[in-house]
Amino acid sequence: MNIILIGAPGSGKGTQSRMFIEKYNFVQLSTGDLLRAAIAQKTELGLMAQSYMDQGKLVPDEVMIGLVDGYMTSQAGKSVIFDGFPRTVAQADSLNAMLNKRASKIDKVVYFKINPQILVKRLTGRRTCSKCGEIYHIETKPSSKGHLCEKCGGSLTQRPDDREEVISERLAQFEKSTGPTIEFYRKNGSLAEIDSEQDPEVVFKQITKILDLA
Numbered sequence: 440m441n442i443i444l445i446g447a448p449g450s451g452k453g454t455q456s457r458m459f460i461e462k463y464n465f466v467q468l469s470t471g472d473l474l475r476a477a478i479a480q481k482t483e484l485g486l487m488a489q490s491y492m493d494q495g496k497l498v499p500d501e502v503m504i505g506l507v508d509g510y511m512t513s514q515a516g517k518s519v520i521f522d523g524f525p526r527t528v529a530q531a532d533s534l535n536a537m538l539n540k541r542a543s544k545i546d547k548v549v550y551f552k553i554n555p556q557i558l559v560k561r562l563t564g565r566r567t568c569s570k571c572g573e574i575y576h577i578e579t580k581p582s583s584k585g586h587l588c589e590k591c592g593g594s595l596t597q598r599p600d601d602r603e604e605v606i607s608e609r610l611a612q613f614e615k616s617t618g619p620t621i622e623f624y625r626k627n628g629s630l631a632e633i634d635s636e637q638d639p640e641v642v643f644k645q646i647t648k649i650l651d652l653a
């Protein structure tokens with residue numbers, strides 16, 4: 440099963456992703472990680488990506504799709520969560536074409552709906568463990584160990600892009616690029632919307648139902 444999670448930064452995608460990885464053995468595809476790995480390993484696609492970046496250009500969609508294709512091969516048989524990709528209609532189109540060739544498809548696209556004011560609150564209070572990536576919140580999910588992670592003792596930090604001044608810019612950016620992508624999946628019938636202002640456990644159950652896992 441291949442699913443896409445779409446939602447503004449802070450809509451709870453990351454938390455749900457982790458829950459599905461833990462409980463249903465999904466793997467998560469992060470194009471950022473794929474790109475970094477390809478560049479570090481100097482693969483053909485990695486070198487291509489590097490040459491664009493050296494010229495200060497964006498890595499073209501074909502290169503990204505090639506990386507995703509390679510990932511799908513390496514994870515064959517596993518259920519994949521796409522998080523943060525595709526961002527644009529062009530990418531969604533190319534992704535469909537690539538999956539088609541593999542006799543595969545996107546089974547469901549889950550859109551995390553949330554009120555922007557709640558997002559700002561969520562994001563500015565968010566703290567992430569610098570060691571294991573566990574996510575906390577100063578109001579709704581504080582660590583019992585203060586500024587240290589409950590799980591591994593790592594220090595909790597605020598991501599630079601979670602600062603208030605950066606957030607409104609990020610949200611505007613999200614609307615602009617992702618709005619049309621959401622419409623794309625709504626039209627092809629794979630979109631499911633969830634109210635992500637609810638408790639994460641409730642959201643998890645709803646997505647489980649949407650995916651027919653329970």
Ligand SMILES: [Zn+2]
Nearest residue numbers: 568571588591
């Ligand atoms: Zn930790």
